[in-house]
Amino acid sequence: MAKSVELPNGRHWATRKAAREHFRDIFSRYDDGARISDPADHDDLSALLERYDLLIAEGPPKIGNGIAHFERRKTFDKGFPVRGFWVVRVDGTDTDFSYIDAINGTPKPQAQEFYHACRNAVSEDLRREKERQFDRFSDDDRMIACDATGALVGFTNANLSHAFPSFLTLVNEFRMLRGWIDAIPEGTLSASADKQISTTFVDPRDIAAFKAHHHSRAILRIVTSGKGGPVKDPTAIRSPIRLA
Known part of the structure; x- marks a missing residue:
């Protein structure tokens, strides 16, 4: 296949x-x-x-x-x-x-699972922020300008994109801050289980620590799906978004 x-x-x-x-x-x-x-x-x-x-x-x-x-x-x-x-x-x-x-390339299981745990730690905050952006800035047709192209985009076709740094950079920074570059300590990530869709951090303190690191560093923007990606100069973004 x-x-x-x-x-x-x-x-x-x-x-x-x-x-x-x-x-x-x-x-x-x-x-x-x-x-x-x-x-x-x-x-x-x-x-x-x-x-x-x-x-x-x-x-x-x-x-x-x-x-x-x-x-x-x-x-x-x-x-x-x-x-x-x-x-x-x-x-x-x-x-x-x-x-x-x-x-x-084929996935390195631990690295990929750690990435997903980080994504899950902030996914709800990102979802709420996307909704806030549309509530505050969309027009009467519920459309908002894409920060990459300027074209109007609806909620379904828009992404809250990491403009700078990339999400993977933030994940790698967090691993470095925790001293986990070479290996992730056993018990840090949730074990495989029935009905578990994605990997999460076991300790709520790890969730809170990644959220704090992510929110302090991430510069986001609303873009049309497939038009995001890192940018060199965050000040060039028309509407940079920071999470509180």
Whole structure:
């Protein structure tokens, strides 16, 4: 059975082959040394890099402190040219990554479960904030301007998106603050059980700690589904949202 690919920005492909073709097309549209300039391409690569860090990356996350931009580069390995995507981070550091590995990677169970526990810790706050944004700023037709495109979008087709930093960056920061980069202590995450849909933190203090970290750092925006993703300059967002 073909395996589908779903990215954090809402993009979805029925097969890995279709996902690989999409990113191969992006790669082919740019010359060696060029910055990835199309906002949609940047958004998809940002989401793909989140998938890379979540599923297969070992050691420090490729996203690091946040994404500035992506480039297509030609480097040399043992005298032979190698072309690929590179991410340039907001602190000026950079690294390469394989879009094929990101698409083909299989989940690292503990990392993925920890990610879901963090998402569950703040999901209700995010849902309420999205509702507040529409209650305060939508027009008579219950439409609101997308902060990425300016186009009007309804509640169903809108996302409350992490503009800066990415949600995965916040998750990795929290692991680092807790001293859990190498391993997550046994008993931190809920064990598999009947009717358990998703992983949660066992200790309410861990839930409260992640919520506090998330709310102090996250800059959010309302975007049309599939049009979100990290941004380099949070001050450029027309309506940045902070959670109390």
